Amino acid sequence: MHEKKQAITIKGTRDGLTLLIDDTCSLEAIFKELDEKLGDTQPTNDGKLVSVTVKLGHRYLNKEQKEQLHDIISQKNNLFVQSIDSEVIQREEALAWKEDSEVKTINRIIRSGQVLEITGDLLLIGDVNPGGKVVTTGNIYIMGNLLGIAHAGANGDKDAVIAASYMNPTQLRIADCISRAPDYEAEGVYMECGIIDKETDKIVIDQVQVLSQKRKSLSGFERRMSNG
Amino acid sequence: MGEAIVITSGKGGVGKTTTTANIGTALALMEKKVCLIDTDIGLRNLDVVMGLENRIIYDIVDVIEERCKLHQALIKDKRFESLSLLPAAQTSDKTAVTSEGMETIIKQLKQDYDYIVIDCPAGIEQGFQNAIAGADKAVVVTTPEKSSVRDADRIIGLLEKEEMEAPRLIINRIRNHMIKSGDMLDIDDIVQILSIDLIGIVIDDDEVIKSSNHGEPVALTPNSKASIAYRNIARRILGETVPLQSLEDEKGMFSKVKKFFGMRT
Numbered sequence: 001m002h003e004k005k006q007a008i009t010i011k012g013t014r015d016g017l018t019l020l021i022d023d024t025c026s027l028e029a030i031f032k033e034l035d036e037k038l039g040d041t042q043p044t045n046d047g048k049l050v051s052v053t054v055k056l057g058h059r060y061l062n063k064e065q066k067e068q069l070h071d072i073i074s075q076k077n078n079l080f081v082q083s084i085d086s087e088v089i090q091r092e093e094a095l096a097w098k099e100d101s102e103v104k105t106i107n108r109i110i111r112s113g114q115v116l117e118i119t120g121d122l123l124l125i126g127d128v129n130p131g132g133k134v135v136t137t138g139n140i141y142i143m144g145n146l147l148g149i150a151h152a153g154a155n156g157d158k159d160a161v162i163a164a165s166y167m168n169p170t171q172l173r174i175a176d177c178i179s180r181a182p183d184y185e186a187e188g189v190y191m192e193c194g195i196i197d198k199e200t201d202k203i204v205i206d207q208v209q210v211l212s213q214k215r216k217s218l219s220g221f222e223r224r225m226s227n228g
Numbered sequence: 229m230g231e232a233i234v235i236t237s238g239k240g241g242v243g244k245t246t247t248t249a250n251i252g253t254a255l256a257l258m259e260k261k262v263c264l265i266d267t268d269i270g271l272r273n274l275d276v277v278m279g280l281e282n283r284i285i286y287d288i289v290d291v292i293e294e295r296c297k298l299h300q301a302l303i304k305d306k307r308f309e310s311l312s313l314l315p316a317a318q319t320s321d322k323t324a325v326t327s328e329g330m331e332t333i334i335k336q337l338k339q340d341y342d343y344i345v346i347d348c349p350a351g352i353e354q355g356f357q358n359a360i361a362g363a364d365k366a367v368v369v370t371t372p373e374k375s376s377v378r379d380a381d382r383i384i385g386l387l388e389k390e391e392m393e394a395p396r397l398i399i400n401r402i403r404n405h406m407i408k409s410g411d412m413l414d415i416d417d418i419v420q421i422l423s424i425d426l427i428g429i430v431i432d433d434d435e436v437i438k439s440s441n442h443g444e445p446v447a448l449t450p451n452s453k454a455s456i457a458y459r460n461i462a463r464r465i466l467g468e469t470v471p472l473q474s475l476e477d478e479k480g481m482f483s484k485v486k487k488f489f490g491m492r493t
């Protein structure tokens with residue numbers, strides 16, 4: 001118990017603490033050492049929370065293990081877990097990421113009563129007719145007329161966008177936000193996009209050109225890598 | 229070997245039966261051998277519109293359940309030797325007809341006729357599936373109303389899943405003054421949404437109702453607008469290029485005509 005080498009290195013940075021965890025020793029040993037080491041840290045008396053970044057190296061933790069780690073750290077005074085980073089992910093996750101970040105090109109008309117569901121981004125070459133629906137976990141780009149329903153970021157990605165050559169949709173949905181067509185007959189708009197306005201948390205329609213400002217990394221992969 | 233064309237719409241009452249009767253009659257006028265099939269089991273109409281109700285002895289269900297031979301159930305038209313009708317059953321259980329049964333009948337009819345024109349029931353249930361089962365081609369009928377166009381779109385989506393040529397479109401019951409005043413969808417808008425080829429437009433014409441009440445399809449009258457429209461559709465089915473009828477009495481439609489036929493043929 002006393003003969004073990006340092007499994008955890010604690011570094012103080014401007015933003016809080018970084019815990020570097022040796023990826024060769026057992027998890028139990030780490031939990032134990034963590035408990036002891038963090039127990040030593042003096043509570044700062046200004047009551048401010050100190051953020052902790054955990055670096056796991058090439059160690060993979062499953063969900064329960066992560067939660068356990070999380071609990072040990074947050075039970076300590078003034079500490080909260082900012083992130084738990086690992087250099088490795090599971091094959092499954094990696095494939096899901098890839099799936100999620102691909103742009104799928106579909107060349108057809110989505111007619112009344114039809115639903116097109118896609119994981120990742122959709123490039124639709126064709127129309128979404130009234131009564132038709134497209135749903136994606138990522139962005140939706142339509143080279144054609146969007147007259148039905150489009151639902152982007154269906155798994156909750158509020159950064160997702162919906163862009164179309166022409167849109168006069170029945171509904172736009174992004175993550176869990178919904179906006180619907182006005183009750184009066186409205187003209188559609190050309191080359192515009194729907195995004196969630198961060199301030200109001202509502203869907204707004206704007207020219208596609210604003211995307212270069214408001215959604216700097218539209219590329220699904222980068223976006224989801226950084227979102228986890 | 230003949231060709232089987234199903235006339236369908238999704239929505240009820242938009243003119244499938246009228247279209248079937250008139251296209252069939254117009255094709256017969258052009259000396260084609262034509263057989264009409266009514267697949268609207270329980271709500272048969274085509275025999276009435278054709279004025280042949282009093283001649284029915286057997287019907288399509290009798291054929292499928294082998295109570296008679298196919299040729300026994302076929303009714304000869306009173307005007308054209310080359311035109312026949314296979315009537316729907318009025319009373320039998322709908323489930324008697326199956327897709328396989330239809331395919332068998334149509335295959336047989338194709339030996340003897342140039343065109344088999346199939347009148348489809350409204351809806352997208354089994355009756356629809358039966359009607360399209362043996363068809364090589366489909367014509368979708370819509371009126372210039374949103375709900376009708378919506379249902380036509382749904383039907384086109386279903387037809388696209390079948391091994392069939394892309395369906396073609398008839399817009400029926402057009403009222404020019406309403407299109408002009410913006411109270412009806414115009415032809416361009418409908419064609420753009422449905423994005424299939426337009427094979428004809430038929431105006432809303434009292435003559436249609438009058439003649440179908442007399443059991444005489446309007447295509448037989450020499451020069452009512454609807455009559456010309458149906459005969460033009462028949463010519464297009466035969467592969468001729470015929471410009472779309474003018475909706476106006478003057479020649480105001482010409483640019484539109486050019487647009488549709490210049491582009492697509």
Ligand SMILES: Nc1ncnc2c1ncn2[C@@H]1O[C@H](COP(=O)(O)OP(=O)(O)OP(=O)(O)O)[C@@H](O)[C@H]1O
Pocket residue numbers: 237239240241242243244245246247268273348349350400401402430431432433434436437440454
């Ligand atoms: N071009 C037209 N002008 C005027 N009346 C028309 C026209 N076309 C159809 N009609 C009328 O509309 C009514 C419905 O037509 P029809 O029976 O052909 O429709 P359908 O689609 O076969 O209906 P269902 O779905 O009940 O089978 C009939 O009374 C018919 O006479």
Ligand SMILES: [Mg+2]
Pocket residue numbers: 244245246268273347348349
């Ligand atoms: Mg009918």
